[in-house]
Amino acid sequence: MRWVVGAAGVGKSALLQSVVESPKLVASCHASVFFSINGRDDGSKAIVTISYQFAAKCKPYRQLIEREIIDDPSLLQSSMAKQFLKFIVEPFIHNPLLNSAGHVLVVIDGLDECKHPRTQLELLRLISDFCIEYPSSPLVWLIASRPEQHITAFFSQSNVAAAYEKEEIAVNSDEAREDVERYLRDKLAEIKKKASDTVDSRWPEEQDLWKLANAAGGLFAYADTAVRYIDDATAGSPSLAALRRVECHR
Template identity: 30%
Template sequence: MPPRLTYFDGASRFRIDQQIINSIAGNQYQILNAGEDLTRRLNPILDASHTRNRKKSPPDSECFPGTREQPIREIIFWVDSGEVMHISTYVTIKTPHIYWLHGFAGCGKSSISLEVAKIFAKSGRLLASYFFFRGAGDRGTMERFTVTLAGQLVAAIPATAPLVEAAVKAQPGLVTGDASLATQLDLLLLSPFQTVVEAGILEEALARGRFLIVIDGLDECEDKSSVEEFIDHLLDFFKKHPTIPLRVFIASRVEQHIRARLEVDGVRLGNLDSHWPGEDIEKFLQGSFQAVAKRDRVIRATSSISVT
C-alpha cells in the first residue's frame, strides 16, 4: 500500500511556488503549473490565432513568396513609425494606433494578416492575433474574443499572468461572459499590458519596436453591436493613452457598421483595392511554372519562355 501524503490532509486547493495542487480523492492529487491553471480558467479559443491549422480552421490563405510586399511594408512602417509629416500642410501628426486594411472579398486581406502576424511573432512583438470566421462557432462571435486575446497575452508576456489572474479572481464574470466587452478588454488585455510597460519590464522588447495585435475578418463577426463596442472602446483607450507602445491592425470588408467607426481620426486607412496585383500575379505564375517544370521535363524544356 503506497504511503499517504499526510502533509496536505484536509487541503483541497493550494499553491506551492508556481504550482497549483488540487486534491481529487483519497491520496490523488492533480498538479498544475500556475500558467496552465490560468489558461484553463480563461478557456481561450485554440484555433483562432495565426498558428491554427488552416486546413481545419479557415481561412486557409497565405501570401505566395514574394507577393504583397508593398502593403506589408506599409503596415510594418506604420507599426514602427512615431510621427509623420502631412504632405500638403507640413504639419507633424501622431501616427494612429489603429490600421484598417479594407477591400473586397477574396482580395487577399487574410493572407496579409497572416504574414504580418508571422513577421511580428518572429520578432517577439506580436501580442495576439485573432481570425474571425462566420459560421465557425465562437470564432464568429465576440463571446470568447477577449479571453482568447488574454490567453495569448499571457503566453507572449508572462509578466502579465499575475495581473490577469488577479482580475479574474476579483471578477469571475470576466471569464463567464457576465462582464461587458469593454470591461473585459480593460482588465484582461489593455490594463495588464499597460502595467508591465509602465513598470519597465518590456524595455528590451520595446527597443525593437512597438507591440501589435492582429484582428482579421472583423466583418465575419455576427454580433455587430459588439463590433461597434470593440472599436469605440479601442478609440477611447488610445485617446486617453496616446503614448502606449501598442498598435492594432484590423482587416475586413467595408461594411457600414465598421466603416462608420473606423473612417475617423485616430485610424489609418489602407485600401487593398488600390494595390494593383499585376506584379504579384506574374510572380505567382512564374513560381507555379517553375514548380511544375521541376517535375516535368517537357515543360522544363520550354522554361525559357517568360510569363508576361
C-alpha cells in the same frame, strides 16, 4: 490603429498573415484573431482570445492576469468592456513592466465576419477610445475588414480620425496584380519542385503563367483557388490542370 480595407478576395487575410509570420516583425509580442463565418464569428470572445495568446507568450502578463482571474473568476464571462479594461488597459497602461515592453501587435482579421454589427462596432469603439486616450501605449492594432457601410461610417467619424490610418487594397490595382503574380510564381515553383518527375523543366511556360495571372487580376482568392486545383493530384498533371483552370475562366 491601422484599418486595412478591401473587397472580398483581394488578399487582406493573406497580408495580415504574412505580417504575423514575418521574421522581420518588430514586436515584442503579438496576438491575433481571425474571424470567419465558418465557426469563428463570436466577437464576445475576442478579448479573451487575445488575452490568452498574450498569457501564453509573456510570463509577466500571465502572472498578472492569473491574479485578476483568481480574484474575480467572473471576468471570463463579463462584458467586453470590462474584459478590455482588465485584460488590455490595466496591464499595458498601469503596469510599468508591460508598458515599456516595446511594440505589442494585435491583429484582428475579418471584422465584418464577426457575428452582429453591434459587436463589431463595440470592439472598434473600445480600441479607438483606447488609442485616443493612450496614444503612447505599446499596443499597435491592425484591423482588416470589407468596406461594410456601418464600419465605414464608424471610421468616418471626426472623433475617430486621430486614432487610425487607412490602408485600402483596391481590386485590380497595379500593386494588387503584381502581388498576385508574385504569389502565383512562388506557389507554382513550389508545385514544380514537388512534381519534378512529372513536369517539364520549362514548366510553367511564361505565357501560361501570364494567362493565369491575367485571369486572377488582383484577386488573391482566385489565385489561391487556382493553385489549390493545380496542386491537386486528382486533377492530373500540374501543367494540364493549369491550362484547364484558365480555360474554365474563359
